[in-house]
Amino acid sequence: MQVKSILEKWPFPPVKWRKLLLNKYAITLLAFLVWMIFFDQSRVTRQWMLSETVSNLEQEKEDYRGRIDQVKGDIYDLERNKEKFAREKYFLHQKGEEVFIMKDEQKKEKTQIQ
Numbered sequence: 827m828q829v830k831s832i833l834e835k836w837p838f839p840p841v842k843w844r845k846l847l848l849n850k851y852a853i854t855l856l857a858f859l860v861w862m863i864f865f866d867q868s869r870v871t872r873q874w875m876l877s878e879t880v881s882n883l884e885q886e887k888e889d890y891r892g893r894i895d896q897v898k899g900d901i902y903d904l905e906r907n908k909e910k911f912a913r914e915k916y917f918l919h920q921k922g923e924e925v926f927i928m929k930d931e932q933k934k935e936k937t938q939i940q
Contacts, residue, residue, distance in 0.1 A: 900915070913925075
């Protein structure tokens with residue numbers, strides 16, 4: 827008795843579901859979706875992995891562009907004043923000279939934030 831009353835209140839009777847599942851369009855759509863998700867060469871999981879790879883490569887591209895800009899700046903400094911560049915980058919000094927290295931903490935914090 828209780829099962830019948832529940833089925834009567836159910837908005838979609840079981841007979842309609844069976845008719846819908848046996849419909850040739852529904853079967854075709856279901857087969858197409860299964861094929862595209864699991865068997866096709868451009869399946870969903872593969873597309874997700876490829877999009878992840880593309881985003882990683884774009885990030886690497888941005889990193890390399892930043893490095894290129896830094897190297898261009900170093901080349902410009904080297905062309906302008908070779909002695910200053912050698913002293914700052916490679917801590918070179920002449921005989922009889924003492925080298926003191928002073929680091930700017932604020933500048934270091936700014937570069938870490940970026």
